[in-house]
Amino acid sequence: MIGNFDFDVIRRALPYLFLEGMRFTLTLTALAAFGGLVFGTMIALMRLSSYKWLGRIAGLYVDFIRSLPLVLVIFWFYFLVPYIGQWLTGASRPITVGAFASSLITFIAFEAAYFSEIMRAGIQSISKGQPAAASALGLTYAQSMRYVVLPQAFRNMLPVLLTQTIVLFQDTSLVYVLSITDFLGAASKVAQRDGRLVEMYLFAAVVYFVISCVASFGVRRLQARIAIVR
């Protein structure tokens, strides 16, 4: 098998794989991580709020999302959103939502649930004295969160957030169910076209492995540095 391994197939496909495929994968990862962090922080604040029903809604959302297979949600979301959009806007026919927008929304919704648990732990790791000191200086609840609690929670949780982002980077490959050209999708298309399944899937695996490994190593270095600063 290795004897007729064709490296040239990979070489010729490189521009397509990286300029189209990897670019999409990284864009989706970055936007989903950012959106997930923003909404995840909001959900975390809801869960910790003194209004019981807000916390309950947020808790239900997180449990709901975590009980569903991601690939199924990506799939359903893609087919349902046009109809939900139609129902919401009262349009006469299903609205068109691109595969990118649909997958991005799905990933943000999913990551928000996971990031919210991380941020909740981060916020709870800050001693009660910190918000008390902020309040005593006259800062409002929102200001105390914005300037005192969240920056510390974020810094403490940064390694975990980045590790979750590496998982997200791998999970984005699931958009193949929508035949989107992400990195894996691009590799798969070349593989089918040239009949070189072994080379392309092996190469894709190596690329995911190397990127995730290097990123994990970076996170561990960062973790050590944060530990020293503290």
Added chain:
Amino acid sequence: MIEINHVNKWYGPTFQVLKDCTTSVAKGEVVVVCGPSGSGKSTLIKCVNALEPIQGGDITLDGVKVNDPKTDLPKLRSRVGMVFQHFELFPHLRIIDNLRLAQEKVLGRKHGDATAKAIKLLERVGLQDHAKKYPAELSGGQQQRVAIARALAMDPIAMLFDEPTSALDPEMISEVLDVMVDLAREGMTMMVVTHEMGFANKVADRVIFMDRGEIVEDAKKADFFGTPRSDRAQKFLSKILQH
């Protein structure tokens, strides 16, 4: 300045931490609150700026009712300085930013004015050379002096101290007390929860002794140290003055 009238407070349905506490702090007065641990003295001082809610009675601060739901609490709190046992500097901000944050975000002072005020106060507590450092780079005594400066930066009408030296190593206690003594002599209105009877003896006008959630003794300094009326205060004093 601070009026505390028949204050009751419970933790949960059964445990009463404050029992019918009544006292006051006049403008320019320095009142020391002491008592054994668990006597409710820290809880009482935290009720003054509503960091802890009360279930009965009234607290007014400069004429504003603290336990009125309509009171703008952030505004009220910005007018009273508070110093905590564990300093509670913001570890992610430089010393200078610890002093600037509330000045800018709460009082709306311009960056330049806030900086000038911050540096002036750091000079006052002898820490101007540490402005660019992070709190973790300072000793406990230095951190607590920064915390006092941070509270003073808001131009408070009164200062609350919640066991400001209890978390400090012995050799650092006096540098913090010195700052507090200066403050008292300048006429700052102060309510101080502390075991430092030397400090009380030096600058307090009145001493309040608490035990099991009650104000057992509330007397002029000379009377308190000379002839404490209650058994419990006598016992407490003999214990902490023994060594």
